[in-house]
Amino acid sequence: MRTEKDVLGEMDIPEDALYGINTARAMQNFDLGGRTAAPELIRAIILVKKAAAMSYRKLKIGDEKVYAAIERACDKALDGAYDGNFTTQALQGGAGTSTNMNVNEVLANGALLELGKKPGEYSAVHPVDDVNRGQSTNDVYPTALRIAAIKKLRELSDQCARLQTALQEKENLWEDIKKLGRTELMDAVPVSVGEEFGAYAQAIARDRWRLYKVEERLRQVNIGGTAVGLADASERRYRFDVIEELRQLTGYGLAAAEYPMDVTQNNDVFVEASGLIKALAVNLTKISNDLRLMNSGPYGGFGEIKLCELQQGSSIMPGKINPVIPEMVMQCSMRVMANDSAIGMAASHGEFELNAFLPLIADSLLESLSLMTAAVRLFREKCIEPLQVSAENCSRHLDASYAFAVSYIGRLGYDTVSRVVHENPPAEAKKILDDMK
Secondary structure: EEEEEEEOEEEEEEOOOOOOOHHHHHHHHOOOOOEOHHHHHHHHHHHHHHHHHHHHOOOOOOHHHHHHHHHHHHHHHHOOHHHHHOOEEOOOOOHHHHHHHHOOOOOHHHHHHHHHOOOOOOOOOOOOHHHHOOOHHHHHHHHHHHHHHHHHHHHHHHHHHHHHHHHHHHHOOOOOEEEEEOOOOOOEEEEEEHHHHHHHHHHHHHHHHHHHHHHHHHEEEEEOOOOOOOOOOOHHHHHHHHHHHHHHOOOOOOOOOOOOHHHOOHHHHHHHHHHHHHHHHHHHHHHHHHHHHHHHOOOOOOOEEEEEEEOOOOOOOOOOOOOOOHHHHHHHHHHHHHHHHHHHHHHOOOOOOOOOOHHHHHHHHHHHHHHHHHHHHHHHHHHHHEEEEEEHHHHHHHOOHHHHHHHHHHHHHHHHHHHHHHHHHHHHHHHHHHHOO
C-alpha cells in the first residue's frame, strides 16, 4: 500500500493502483453498486487531456518531458492498458469532478511510470498542476460528453441509414401485394404492403436527418473556459490551440463556443439530442408494434407477415414462437423515453453557473445512444431483412372486408353505400353496389 494525502487527511491506496486519493474517496462516497462512468466518456476525457498535453508541449508551456510522458500515458489509456483503474460510478455528486480527477490521477501515475518513477510521486507529475493544467471539470466534462455523443450519434445515424435502405427494399419488393389497410384497428381501405413499408422508411429517414443535424450544436465546446466559461487560470494561447488539437485527434469539426459561459451553464443541447433519439424510439415502437400485429397468429391472428423464427416462445405451449425482436426494440425504446425524462429534469436544475447533475445527463444520453444503435442494427438484421409476407392471408383479409366500399361513394353517395354495407355481408354488399352503378 502507499499513502496519499489531501486536505481531508490520508488514505491508503493499493501499491499498483494508478488511481489516487480523490478516486478512492469517490469510490467510498458513491458506492451505489451500479455501473461506472461510460467507457465512451472516459475515452473522450482522455482525448481532452491528450490535446491539452500536446498544446502545452507545442507552445513550450511547462516541462516538455512531463507533457510528452502524459501524451504517452494517454495513448496507453486509449489502448485499454489502464481500464481497471477507471472506477468512479456513473452517478455522483460534484458535476463529474470525481470522474475528471479519476482520469487526472490515472494519467499522472501512468506518466510517472513512463518517467521511471512510482505511482504517487506527484512532485514529478501532478494530477492537477500538470494533467489538469488550465482546465476545470466544468469545461473538460461537457467537452468530453459532446465528443462522445457525436461519435455515438454518427454510429446511430449510420444504422438508421441501413434500416431505411432495408425498409425501402421491402417497399419495392412488395409494391404489388395488396392488403387491408386499417385505421383505429378497424377495416379501412386497400393498401399495398410495399406502401406500408415505404411509410416506415420515410419515418426513419426523418430520424436519420434529425440526428445528423443536431451534431452542429454539439460541436461547440467550452474547453479553455475553465470554471464558469470566463477562462480563469487558462492561458490564451492554450485556449485556441487545444481545440485545434482536439479537432485533429477526433476528426470532428469542433469549434470554440461563441459564449463559453452559456455552454458551461446550459445543457439544452443534450435535451435536444435526447429528444431526437426519443423521436426515433417512438417511430421504432410504432413500426415494431405494427409488425407484431401483422405477424399475430399464426392462425388466430392476422398472419399477414412472417417474422423470422428465432427461439422457442413458451415453456409450456409447444410450438409457440414469439415476436421477440420487435418486443426487444420496444423495450429499448421505452428505456430511451425514460432516459429522456431524466435528462430533461437534470438539465432544468442547472442553477446559476453550473449544472451539478451533468453525470446523470451523460449516463442517460450515452445509454440511449448505445441502446438505440444496437436495437436498430438487430431490428434490421433479425427482423426486417428476413421478413416474409403471406400474400394469401393479405388477400383473404382484404376480400373479407368492406375496404371496397370507399370506391363507390363518388357515384352512389356516402349514405347509400353506408346503408348497403351495414345491412349486408361484404360479398353481397359488393354485388348490390355493382348492380346500383
